[in-house]
Amino acid sequence: GLALSCAAWAQGYPTKAITLVVPFAAGGPTDVVARTLGAAMTKTLGQSVIVENKTGAGGTIAAAYTARANPDGYTFLIHHNGMATAPVLYRKLNYKPLSDFEYVSQVIDVPMTLVGRKDLPAKDFKELMAYAKANSDKINLAHAGLGAVSHLCGVLLRQAMGVSMTTVPYQGTGPAMNALLAGQVDLLCDQTTSTTPHIKAGSIKLYGVTTASRLKTLPDTPTLAEQGLKDFQVVVWHGIYAPKGTPKEAVDKFGAALKTALKDPVVVQRLAELGAIVPSDAKLTPAGLQTWLQQETARYEPVIKAAGQFAD
Numbered sequence: 125g126l127a128l129s130c131a132a133w134a135q136g137y138p139t140k141a142i143t144l145v146v147p148f149a150a151g152g153p154t155d156v157v158a159r160t161l162g163a164a165m166t167k168t169l170g171q172s173v174i175v176e177n178k179t180g181a182g183g184t185i186a187a188a189y190t191a192r193a194n195p196d197g198y199t200f201l202i203h204h205n206g207m208a209t210a211p212v213l214y215r216k217l218n219y220k221p222l223s224d225f226e227y228v229s230q231v232i233d234v235p236m237t238l239v240g241r242k243d244l245p246a247k248d249f250k251e252l253m254a255y256a257k258a259n260s261d262k263i264n265l266a267h268a269g270l271g272a273v274s275h276l277c278g279v280l281l282r283q284a285m286g287v288s289m290t291t292v293p294y295q296g297t298g299p300a301m302n303a304l305l306a307g308q309v310d311l312l313c314d315q316t317t318s319t320t321p322h323i324k325a326g327s328i329k330l331y332g333v334t335t336a337s338r339l340k341t342l343p344d345t346p347t348l349a350e351q352g353l354k355d356f357q358v359v360v361w362h363g364i365y366a367p368k369g370t371p372k373e374a375v376d377k378f379g380a381a382l383k384t385a386l387k388d389p390v391v392v393q394r395l396a397e398l399g400a401i402v403p404s405d406a407k408l409t410p411a412g413l414q415t416w417l418q419q420e421t422a423r424y425e426p427v428i429k430a431a432g433q434f435a436d
Protein backbone atom coordinates (compact mmCIF):
# COMPACT_ATOMS: atom_id res chain seq x y z
CA GLY A 125 0.00 0.00 0.00
CA LEU A 126 0.88 3.68 0.02
CA ALA A 127 2.26 3.63 3.57
CA LEU A 128 4.54 0.74 2.76
CA SER A 129 5.88 2.31 -0.42
CA CYS A 130 6.47 5.57 1.43
CA ALA A 131 8.42 3.69 4.10
CA ALA A 132 10.42 1.86 1.44
CA TRP A 133 11.09 5.18 -0.32
CA ALA A 134 12.21 6.75 2.93
CA GLN A 135 14.58 3.92 3.69
CA GLY A 136 16.38 4.40 0.39
CA TYR A 137 16.50 8.19 0.54
CA PRO A 138 18.77 9.75 -0.51
CA THR A 139 19.87 7.64 -3.46
CA LYS A 140 21.55 10.49 -5.36
CA ALA A 141 23.11 13.91 -4.80
CA ILE A 142 20.96 16.61 -3.19
CA THR A 143 21.02 20.21 -4.45
CA LEU A 144 21.20 23.02 -1.92
CA VAL A 145 20.26 26.24 -3.69
CA VAL A 146 22.09 29.39 -2.55
CA PRO A 147 20.44 32.68 -3.64
CA PHE A 148 23.67 34.69 -3.79
CA ALA A 149 27.11 34.52 -5.41
CA ALA A 150 29.80 31.97 -4.53
CA GLY A 151 32.31 33.13 -1.93
CA GLY A 152 29.71 35.24 -0.07
CA PRO A 153 28.35 34.67 3.44
CA THR A 154 25.32 32.51 2.52
CA ASP A 155 27.57 30.39 0.33
CA VAL A 156 30.12 29.99 3.15
CA VAL A 157 27.42 28.72 5.54
CA ALA A 158 25.89 26.42 2.88
CA ARG A 159 29.22 24.86 1.87
CA THR A 160 30.38 24.39 5.48
CA LEU A 161 27.14 22.63 6.42
CA GLY A 162 26.79 20.81 3.10
CA ALA A 163 30.21 19.18 3.49
CA ALA A 164 29.33 17.93 6.99
CA MET A 165 25.85 16.75 5.90
CA THR A 166 27.33 14.77 3.02
CA LYS A 167 28.99 12.54 5.63
CA THR A 168 25.70 11.84 7.46
CA LEU A 169 23.51 11.44 4.38
CA GLY A 170 25.93 9.27 2.41
CA GLN A 171 25.20 11.36 -0.70
CA SER A 172 26.70 14.67 -1.78
CA VAL A 173 25.00 17.93 -0.88
CA ILE A 174 25.84 20.09 -3.87
CA VAL A 175 25.63 23.87 -3.58
CA GLU A 176 24.08 25.61 -6.57
CA ASN A 177 24.37 29.41 -6.69
CA LYS A 178 21.26 30.83 -8.36
CA THR A 179 21.76 34.56 -8.12
CA GLY A 180 19.63 37.58 -8.96
CA ALA A 181 16.95 39.96 -7.72
CA GLY A 182 18.09 39.88 -4.08
CA GLY A 183 17.49 36.15 -3.63
CA THR A 184 13.98 36.05 -5.13
CA ILE A 185 15.08 34.18 -8.27
CA ALA A 186 16.40 31.27 -6.20
CA ALA A 187 13.30 31.21 -3.99
CA ALA A 188 10.97 31.19 -7.02
CA TYR A 189 13.08 28.45 -8.61
CA THR A 190 12.85 26.30 -5.47
CA ALA A 191 9.10 26.88 -5.10
CA ARG A 192 8.66 25.39 -8.59
CA ALA A 193 11.27 22.63 -8.35
CA ASN A 194 10.31 18.94 -8.31
CA PRO A 195 9.24 18.16 -4.70
CA ASP A 196 11.17 14.90 -4.71
CA GLY A 197 13.48 15.55 -1.76
CA TYR A 198 16.47 16.45 -3.92
CA THR A 199 16.13 20.25 -3.94
CA PHE A 200 16.46 22.44 -0.85
CA LEU A 201 17.01 26.19 -0.44
CA ILE A 202 18.94 28.12 2.17
CA HIS A 203 17.71 31.67 2.58
CA HIS A 204 17.85 34.44 5.17
CA ASN A 205 15.74 37.44 6.31
CA GLY A 206 15.12 38.07 2.59
CA MET A 207 12.41 35.42 2.71
CA ALA A 208 10.50 37.73 5.08
CA THR A 209 11.25 41.05 3.40
CA ALA A 210 10.65 40.13 -0.27
CA PRO A 211 6.81 40.20 -0.17
CA VAL A 212 6.89 43.90 0.75
CA LEU A 213 9.88 44.83 -1.41
CA TYR A 214 8.56 43.15 -4.56
CA ARG A 215 5.08 44.09 -5.67
CA LYS A 216 4.94 41.23 -8.15
CA LEU A 217 6.61 38.42 -6.28
CA ASN A 218 5.84 35.14 -8.09
CA TYR A 219 5.91 32.84 -5.05
CA LYS A 220 4.42 32.94 -1.57
CA PRO A 221 7.04 32.60 1.18
CA LEU A 222 4.40 31.65 3.77
CA SER A 223 2.73 28.86 1.79
CA ASP A 224 4.78 27.63 -1.20
CA PHE A 225 7.35 25.65 0.80
CA GLU A 226 7.99 22.88 3.27
CA TYR A 227 9.82 24.41 6.24
CA VAL A 228 12.78 22.31 7.34
CA SER A 229 14.67 24.19 10.04
CA GLN A 230 16.34 27.40 11.06
CA VAL A 231 20.08 27.19 10.60
CA ILE A 232 22.42 29.85 11.92
CA ASP A 233 22.32 33.44 13.18
CA VAL A 234 24.93 35.88 11.92
CA PRO A 235 25.72 39.43 13.09
CA MET A 236 26.62 42.12 10.57
CA THR A 237 29.45 44.64 10.47
CA LEU A 238 29.72 48.04 8.85
CA VAL A 239 33.00 48.03 6.93
CA GLY A 240 34.77 50.42 4.59
CA ARG A 241 37.54 50.38 2.02
CA LYS A 242 40.98 50.47 3.61
CA ASP A 243 41.89 53.98 2.46
CA LEU A 244 38.58 55.62 3.37
CA PRO A 245 39.62 58.77 5.31
CA ALA A 246 37.28 58.16 8.31
CA LYS A 247 39.09 56.10 10.96
CA ASP A 248 36.09 55.42 13.24
CA PHE A 249 32.30 55.70 13.13
CA LYS A 250 32.26 59.26 14.47
CA GLU A 251 34.53 60.39 11.66
CA LEU A 252 32.52 58.34 9.17
CA MET A 253 29.35 60.17 10.19
CA ALA A 254 31.02 63.56 9.54
CA TYR A 255 32.62 62.34 6.31
CA ALA A 256 29.32 60.87 5.01
CA LYS A 257 27.44 64.10 5.80
CA ALA A 258 30.07 66.22 4.03
CA ASN A 259 30.32 63.86 1.05
CA SER A 260 26.78 62.51 0.70
CA ASP A 261 26.88 63.21 -3.04
CA LYS A 262 29.88 60.98 -3.62
CA ILE A 263 30.05 58.34 -0.86
CA ASN A 264 28.64 54.97 -1.90
CA LEU A 265 27.46 51.76 -0.32
CA ALA A 266 27.62 48.34 -1.99
CA HIS A 267 24.87 45.75 -1.49
CA ALA A 268 23.46 42.52 -2.93
CA GLY A 269 20.09 43.71 -4.27
CA LEU A 270 16.61 44.39 -2.86
CA GLY A 271 15.94 41.47 -0.56
CA ALA A 272 19.58 41.15 0.49
CA VAL A 273 20.43 41.78 4.13
CA SER A 274 23.26 44.09 3.02
CA HIS A 275 20.58 46.20 1.34
CA LEU A 276 18.26 46.07 4.37
CA CYS A 277 21.11 47.06 6.69
CA GLY A 278 21.97 49.93 4.32
CA VAL A 279 18.39 51.23 4.28
CA LEU A 280 18.23 51.22 8.08
CA LEU A 281 21.71 52.71 8.32
CA ARG A 282 21.04 55.65 6.01
CA GLN A 283 17.80 56.29 7.90
CA ALA A 284 19.57 56.19 11.29
CA MET A 285 22.56 58.27 10.11
CA GLY A 286 20.34 60.75 8.32
CA VAL A 287 22.49 60.70 5.18
CA SER A 288 21.74 59.65 1.66
CA MET A 289 24.32 57.59 -0.18
CA THR A 290 24.57 56.20 -3.66
CA THR A 291 24.06 52.43 -3.62
CA VAL A 292 25.85 49.96 -5.87
CA PRO A 293 24.22 46.53 -6.39
CA TYR A 294 26.04 43.21 -6.87
CA GLN A 295 24.88 39.57 -7.20
CA GLY A 296 26.01 38.87 -3.66
CA THR A 297 28.29 40.40 -1.06
CA GLY A 298 31.10 38.11 -2.28
CA PRO A 299 31.56 40.29 -5.39
CA ALA A 300 30.66 43.40 -3.34
CA MET A 301 33.51 42.54 -0.93
CA ASN A 302 35.91 42.13 -3.85
CA ALA A 303 34.94 45.62 -5.03
CA LEU A 304 35.51 46.97 -1.50
CA LEU A 305 38.91 45.25 -1.24
CA ALA A 306 39.84 46.77 -4.62
CA GLY A 307 38.79 50.23 -3.37
CA GLN A 308 36.03 50.53 -6.00
CA VAL A 309 33.27 51.18 -3.43
CA ASP A 310 33.35 52.95 -0.05
CA LEU A 311 31.12 51.05 2.37
CA LEU A 312 29.44 47.69 2.85
CA CYS A 313 27.24 46.29 5.58
CA ASP A 314 28.00 42.58 5.53
CA GLN A 315 27.84 39.45 7.66
CA THR A 316 30.72 38.47 9.93
CA THR A 317 30.94 35.12 8.08
CA SER A 318 32.27 37.19 5.18
CA THR A 319 34.00 40.15 6.82
CA THR A 320 35.87 38.55 9.77
CA PRO A 321 38.91 37.26 7.81
CA HIS A 322 39.34 40.63 6.04
CA ILE A 323 38.96 42.55 9.31
CA LYS A 324 41.60 40.34 10.98
CA ALA A 325 43.89 40.77 7.95
CA GLY A 326 43.51 44.56 8.16
CA SER A 327 42.45 44.81 4.54
CA ILE A 328 39.22 46.74 5.30
CA LYS A 329 38.11 49.29 7.93
CA LEU A 330 35.59 48.29 10.60
CA TYR A 331 33.15 50.91 11.96
CA GLY A 332 30.86 48.87 14.16
CA VAL A 333 28.77 45.76 14.71
CA THR A 334 24.99 45.61 14.20
CA THR A 335 24.13 43.53 17.29
CA ALA A 336 22.67 44.78 20.60
CA SER A 337 25.88 43.85 22.40
CA ARG A 338 29.52 43.42 21.37
CA LEU A 339 30.75 40.23 19.73
CA LYS A 340 33.06 37.69 21.36
CA THR A 341 35.04 37.51 18.12
CA LEU A 342 35.49 41.33 17.88
CA PRO A 343 35.38 42.39 21.57
CA ASP A 344 37.02 45.79 21.04
CA THR A 345 34.56 46.88 18.36
CA PRO A 346 31.65 48.98 19.61
CA THR A 347 28.12 48.33 18.41
CA LEU A 348 26.52 50.95 16.15
CA ALA A 349 23.90 51.49 18.88
CA GLU A 350 26.70 52.34 21.34
CA GLN A 351 28.01 54.87 18.85
CA GLY A 352 24.82 56.88 18.64
CA LEU A 353 22.49 54.89 16.36
CA LYS A 354 19.88 54.27 19.03
CA ASP A 355 18.36 50.74 18.97
CA PHE A 356 20.13 49.93 15.70
CA GLN A 357 20.08 46.16 15.35
CA VAL A 358 20.25 43.76 12.40
CA VAL A 359 20.85 40.04 12.91
CA VAL A 360 20.76 37.65 9.99
CA TRP A 361 18.86 34.39 10.46
CA HIS A 362 18.71 31.53 8.01
CA GLY A 363 16.19 28.86 7.13
CA ILE A 364 16.15 25.71 5.01
CA TYR A 365 13.17 25.30 2.65
CA ALA A 366 11.96 22.61 0.24
CA PRO A 367 9.32 22.79 -2.50
CA LYS A 368 5.78 22.31 -1.14
CA GLY A 369 4.88 18.61 -1.28
CA THR A 370 8.37 17.30 -0.59
CA PRO A 371 7.91 14.00 1.33
CA LYS A 372 8.03 14.42 5.11
CA GLU A 373 10.64 11.65 5.31
CA ALA A 374 13.02 13.69 3.15
CA VAL A 375 12.36 16.88 5.14
CA ASP A 376 12.99 14.99 8.39
CA LYS A 377 16.14 13.27 7.17
CA PHE A 378 17.63 16.46 5.74
CA GLY A 379 16.71 18.31 8.96
CA ALA A 380 18.30 15.61 11.12
CA ALA A 381 21.52 15.73 9.06
CA LEU A 382 21.53 19.51 9.46
CA LYS A 383 21.19 19.20 13.23
CA THR A 384 24.05 16.70 13.32
CA ALA A 385 26.20 19.08 11.24
CA LEU A 386 25.43 21.96 13.63
CA LYS A 387 26.79 19.84 16.50
CA ASP A 388 29.91 18.69 14.62
CA PRO A 389 32.85 20.21 16.58
CA VAL A 390 34.72 21.17 13.39
CA VAL A 391 31.66 22.96 11.98
CA VAL A 392 30.83 24.59 15.31
CA GLN A 393 34.38 25.93 15.69
CA ARG A 394 34.60 27.22 12.12
CA LEU A 395 31.25 29.01 12.35
CA ALA A 396 32.02 30.40 15.83
CA GLU A 397 35.33 31.86 14.57
CA LEU A 398 33.30 33.66 11.92
CA GLY A 399 30.98 35.12 14.59
CA ALA A 400 27.99 32.89 13.75
CA ILE A 401 25.67 31.52 16.44
CA VAL A 402 23.83 28.18 16.39
CA PRO A 403 20.12 28.74 17.25
CA SER A 404 18.37 26.90 20.10
CA ASP A 405 17.11 23.34 19.46
CA ALA A 406 13.51 24.63 19.37
CA LYS A 407 14.40 26.70 16.30
CA LEU A 408 16.00 23.74 14.54
CA THR A 409 12.58 22.32 13.60
CA PRO A 410 10.00 22.88 10.82
CA ALA A 411 7.70 24.74 13.27
CA GLY A 412 10.68 26.71 14.58
CA LEU A 413 11.29 28.09 11.08
CA GLN A 414 7.67 28.54 10.02
CA THR A 415 6.63 30.48 13.13
CA TRP A 416 9.73 32.66 12.97
CA LEU A 417 9.15 33.44 9.28
CA GLN A 418 5.57 34.49 10.05
CA GLN A 419 6.75 36.76 12.90
CA GLU A 420 9.56 38.30 10.86
CA THR A 421 7.30 38.92 7.86
CA ALA A 422 4.92 40.88 10.11
CA ARG A 423 7.79 42.72 11.83
CA TYR A 424 9.48 43.90 8.63
CA GLU A 425 6.38 45.01 6.76
CA PRO A 426 6.00 48.45 8.42
CA VAL A 427 9.78 48.98 8.50
CA ILE A 428 10.11 48.50 4.75
CA LYS A 429 6.97 50.44 3.95
CA ALA A 430 8.38 53.36 5.98
CA ALA A 431 11.66 53.18 4.05
CA GLY A 432 9.66 53.35 0.83
CA GLN A 433 11.97 51.25 -1.35
CA PHE A 434 10.24 48.86 -3.72
CA ALA A 435 10.93 46.91 -6.87
CA ASP A 436 8.47 45.82 -9.51
Ligand code: MLT
Pocket residue numbers: 148149152153154155204267268271272273274275295296297298
Ligand atom coordinates in the same frame (compact mmCIF):
# COMPACT_ATOMS: atom_id res chain seq x y z
C1 MLT B 1 25.38 36.84 0.22
O1 MLT B 1 25.55 35.65 0.48
O2 MLT B 1 25.90 37.36 -0.77
C2 MLT B 1 24.60 37.68 1.17
O3 MLT B 1 23.84 36.93 2.05
C3 MLT B 1 23.83 38.72 0.42
C4 MLT B 1 23.10 39.64 1.36
O4 MLT B 1 21.95 39.33 1.67
O5 MLT B 1 23.63 40.68 1.74
